[in-house]
Amino acid sequence: MRLVMLGPPGAGKGTQAARLAERLGVPQLSTGDILRAAAAKGSPVSLAARDLMARGELVGDDIVVNCVLECIAEPGAASGFILDGFPRTLRQARALDEALEKAHLGLDAVLELKVDESVLLDRIIYRAREAKAAGLPVRADDNPEALKVRLESYRTQTQPLADYYRTAGLLRTINGLRPVDEVTSSLVAELRLHRKPESEQTSLSRAEFE
Numbered sequence: 069m070r071l072v073m074l075g076p077p078g079a080g081k082g083t084q085a086a087r088l089a090e091r092l093g094v095p096q097l098s099t100g101d102i103l104r105a106a107a108a109k110g111s112p113v114s115l116a117a118r119d120l121m122a123r124g125e126l127v128g129d130d131i132v133v134n135c136v137l138e139c140i141a142e143p144g145a146a147s148g149f150i151l152d153g154f155p156r157t158l159r160q161a162r163a164l165d166e167a168l169e170k171a172h173l174g175l176d177a178v179l180e181l182k183v184d185e186s187v188l189l190d191r192i193i194y195r196a197r198e199a200k201a202a203g204l205p206v207r208a209d210d211n212p213e214a215l216k217v218r219l220e221s222y223r224t225q226t227q228p229l230a231d232y233y234r235t236a237g238l239l240r241t242i243n244g245l246r247p248v249d250e251v252t253s254s255l256v257a258e259l260r261l262h263r264k265p266e267s268e269q270t271s272l273s274r275a276e277f278e
């Protein structure tokens with residue numbers, strides 16, 4: 069299974085991607101996590117990325133695309149992956165398509181989590197509070213100012229990807245406002261519903277949902 073999670077900041081992409089990854093036995097590739105880990109190590113490129121991320125702005129396409137293409141070429145991603153936070157621009161989506169095409173592969177589905185913008189700020193404030201209470205680091209971009217910028221880049225640069233993937237017949241839209249378990253069940257149901265015919269499945273993909 070090769071999947072992409074789409075949705076605004078705070079929609080629950082990371083939570084759901086982790087659950088699906090475990091269920092399907094494929095890695096979850098979160099560009100936010102990968103970039104934060106790189107920034108923590110402190111290379112010059114990643115330090116520039118860290119400032120952009122803290123402000124809520126997007127990191128340059130080339131950096132992110134290179135990073136994702138490297139990850140999906142790893143042996144661990146040979147049977148599939150769930151991309152969470154990528155692609156975020158049309159250029160990124162096209163680069164992913166090209167790389168998969170070259171490898172004679174394709175995406176199975178793009179799962180879009182639909183959530184009212186009015187709940188996003190509450191969710192992000194809650195996440196920051198929980199992290200603090202647990203003694204974990206609070207993300208530099210989990211605050212109202214950075215959220216505004218993140219939402220703006222989502223609206224202008226990422227939202228158009230829904231049309232891109234709808235045209236390709238890959239988009240599945242799920243209501244992300246319900247409790248976490250219910251959202252997971254809906255995602256799994258969507259994937260089952262649109263499963264490839266038995267003849268096109270590998271034994272691994274047949275086993276995934278048993």
Ligand code: ADP
Binds near residue numbers: 078132152
């Ligand atoms: P969220 O989706 O909750 O906003 P992420 O953890 O996915 O958070 O991403 C955090 C930040 O990392 C983004 O605001 C952006 O600065 C950077 N980032 C992550 N993925 C990408 C991407 N595909 N392209 C550009 N920047 C990215």
